[in-house]
Amino acid sequence: MRQENMTTTPTTSFRRTALAALAGVALAGVSQLAAAATIGIMAPLSGPQAIVGQDQVDGFMLAVGQLGGKLGGQPATILKEDDQLKPEIGSQIVRKFIGKDKVDAIVGLSFSNVLMASLPRIAESGTVAIATNAGPSPLAGAGCKANVFSAAWQNDGAAEAMGKFAQDKGLKKVYLMAPNYQAGKDMMTGFKRYFKGQIVDEVYTQVNQPDYSAELAQLQSAKPDAVFVFYPGGMGVNFIKQMSQAGLMAKVPLYSVFTVDGTTLPGLHDAAVGSVSGAMWDAALDTPENRKFVADFERKYKRTPSEYAATAYDAANILNIALGKAKAGDAKALAVAVKAAGSEFKSVRGPFAFNNNNLPVQNYYAFETIKSGSSVVGKLVATPLTRQTDAYHAQCALK
Numbered sequence: 400m401r402q403e404n405m406t407t408t409p410t411t412s413f414r415r416t417a418l419a420a421l422a423g424v425a426l427a428g429v430s431q432l433a434a435a436a437t438i439g440i441m442a443p444l445s446g447p448q449a450i451v452g453q454d455q456v457d458g459f460m461l462a463v464g465q466l467g468g469k470l471g472g473q474p475a476t477i478l479k480e481d482d483q484l485k486p487e488i489g490s491q492i493v494r495k496f497i498g499k500d501k502v503d504a505i506v507g508l509s510f511s512n513v514l515m516a517s518l519p520r521i522a523e524s525g526t527v528a529i530a531t532n533a534g535p536s537p538l539a540g541a542g543c544k545a546n547v548f549s550a551a552w553q554n555d556g557a558a559e560a561m562g563k564f565a566q567d568k569g570l571k572k573v574y575l576m577a578p579n580y581q582a583g584k585d586m587m588t589g590f591k592r593y594f595k596g597q598i599v600d601e602v603y604t605q606v607n608q609p610d611y612s613a614e615l616a617q618l619q620s621a622k623p624d625a626v627f628v629f630y631p632g633g634m635g636v637n638f639i640k641q642m643s644q645a646g647l648m649a650k651v652p653l654y655s656v657f658t659v660d661g662t663t664l665p666g667l668h669d670a671a672v673g674s675v676s677g678a679m680w681d682a683a684l685d686t687p688e689n690r691k692f693v694a695d696f697e698r699k700y701k702r703t704p705s706e707y708a709a710t711a712y713d714a715a716n717i718l719n720i721a722l723g724k725a726k727a728g729d730a731k732a733l734a735v736a737v738k739a740a741g742s743e744f745k746s747v748r749g750p751f752a753f754n755n756n757n758l759p760v761q762n763y764y765a766f767e768t769i770k771s772g773s774s775v776v777g778k779l780v781a782t783p784l785t786r787q788t789d790a791y792h793a794q795c796a797l798k
Contacts, residue, residue, distance in 0.1 A: 435473025436727040438718065439496035441489060442507040442532075444481035447607050447633030450662040451707050452481070455507050455531050457700050458708030462715030465695070470715070471722025478502065482509045484607075486516035493517040497524045503727045504529060504737075506714050510631075511535040511554060511582040512606075521547060525730040527737055529717065531710040534758050535581050536588070540791035543756040546734045548741075550714040551706075552679055553758045553789035554582045555589025557656040560763035560783040561627055561677035562593030565654060567783070572597045574623040574651075576614065578634060579603035586629040586656055592790065599623045607634060611641050618651065625652040635659065636666040643670040659768055659777075661705030668775050671768045676777070679759070680709045680748040681766045683777040689747040709747050716744045750786055756795035760788050 440459060442452030456479060468474060478500055482489040489509055496502045497520065504527040508514045511533040521528045522544045534553040538544070565573060575590065575598060577583030587601055599621045602614055618626055630638045635658035642648055653674040661682065664671060682693045682703050692712055696704040704712075720743055721736035741753035752760045763784040766777035 436503040436722050437476040439478045439502040439505045440507045441480050441482050441492050443484040448484050451632045454705045454708040455711040458711035459715045462712045470719050482513050486513050489513035490516050493520050497526050507531050512580045527733045529714045531714050532707055536585050539756050539758050539789050540794035543795035543797050548757040551710040554585030557677040558586040558589030559593050561654050562590040563783040564765045566594050570624040572599050572623045574599045574621050574626045575601040577629040578606045590627050611638050615645050625654055627654045629656050631657040635663045639667055640670050661703045674768045676766050678706055679761050679763050680706045681777040683779050688745045692747045713746050754792050755797050756792040
């Protein structure tokens with residue numbers, strides 16, 4: 400199968416690459432094949448957050464492969480683009496997907512700052528979009544859109560679970576840290592919604608900041624009962640390694656979200672042991688759907704999946720059901736079918752449905768990072784929130 404060569408556009412500087420060939424999947428650059436649907440995947444595939452994006456691509460493509468290279472029973476064209484975690488590049492990619500490629504759906508949509516920059520064009524076009532790593536609060540409330548979904552989470556959700564977990568543990572003083580962008584602020588808001596003790600300090604750092612020595616010195620001097628952080632991808636690896644090297648892991652209990660997971664554990668290993676993470680999914684969840692997903696992912700990619708792979712895997716299965724009911728090219732019908740499919744498919748995370756605002760209703764769990772032989776894994780220790788609905792859905796006019 401011929402693959403299109405990588406190209407670079409001078410005005411955007413983003414890379415376009417063809418996805419690894421899968422039996423029956425028509426890829427970008429295979430010019431003579433007609434497909435029932437065209438799906439665009441946008442994710443950060445370079446820089447410190449590349450593993451977050453790659454896990455989404457791999458999770459989505461694993462599901463497509465299991466479906467015989469088809470979505471809705473017909474061969475599908477899958478396009479992949481690297482947004483580089485830059486809102487302006489993400490917006491350019493979305494315009495290309497919609498205007499030039501005429502995609503039926505966009506999956507991924509990067510981090511919250513990139514999604515929010517792309518949202519006006521997506522909403523205007525009516526093209527179905529399924530985020531697999533974002534659920535910003537503006538989109539969950541009055542800014543909800545009938546054609547925009549999140550198969551991941553509302554940003555506050557996992558942090559709410561950690562706030563409740565800390566409250567249930569009887570902690571009195573907690574120190575908060577996150578990168579300074581929409582998701583970071585949402586995470587801190589979520590934690591504070593359920594934790595009723597003292598917030599010693601709330602510190603926002605630069606996105607992709609490599610050195611946290613100054614902030615860790617401040618944390619140590621504050622002497623909190625625990626620290627709660629949100630540092631996804633490479634930021635989490637840097638932060639926890641530096642916290643461990645400073646000797647603070649043994650002194651200040653670490654609670655986190657999207658910081659210790661399948662993308663970061665290979666780099667963290669023992670440094671993360673003892674930390675507790677809030678999430679809607681982990682490889683440790685013991686359900687038939689999740690056992691199969693984890694085993695198949697590890698067999699194909701030779702690594703343990705993260706929650707980003709799980710959400711993209713679910714997104715592909717949602718689209719498979721929806722495209723079996725709605726014709727490609729009918730955006731309104733596809734949006735209705737996607738909404739319904741959320742309650743019909745079997746998620747790897749357990750209970751799942753789309754709420755009125757098109758964001759998930761789902762459980763949130765607490766996992767402790769432990770040693771298991773020579774491996775470091777998550778252990779389910781609590782389910783702080785069950786079938787949780789986000790705090791903003793009542794502001795959404797959708798039904």
